[in-house]
Amino acid sequence: MFRPMRRIKQQVTEDECKRILKEEMRAAFSVIGDGGYPYTIPVDFYYDEEDNIIYLHGAKAGHKIDAIKNCDKVCFTVWNQGYKTEGNWEWNSTSVVVFGRAKFMDDRTVWEDKLRKMTIKYYPTSEEAEAEMQTPPINAVQMIAIEIEHITGKLVNER
Secondary structure: OOOOOOOHHHEOOHHHHHHHHHHOOOEEEEEEOHHHOEEEEEEOOEEEOOOOEEEEEEEOOOHHHHHHHHOOEEEEEEEOOOEOOOOOOOOEEEEEEEEEEEEEOOOHHHHHHHHHHHHHHHOOOHHHHHHHHOOHHHHHEEEEEEEEEEEEEEEEEOO
16 A cells, blocks of 8 residues: 655665654654645654554644544654764765554543653653643643554665
């Protein structure tokens, strides 16, 4: 169902893809938006390797939510900071592309746990993360789980 990578020599292992999902901080989340147009937004996220699920959050209403209600098929892309090798100008980075299905999380106990783990990933201290979890807007949060169906990673050399 999913295409194999065309540039197979640049493909990285699934373990490398999972490492990048765990370590990196920003991603692009794509849905099928209004009128069939792609809609991509930058997101913060948390990857739970044990569940093999990517978690993100947002408001309970809006373009992203409407798009998921209409079609749960999504694409999620993350990339690392990359590097240059000594004496070369070109940049090398690894990107990971995930295809999956987005589901709204309803069980508050479960989604609060995932939101807490995501918050800890981004806040400098666990105390600051916990304080953020106690703010009143938490009731307006919609947690989304991306069930991974296909994942590929590619080492990109800009030369």
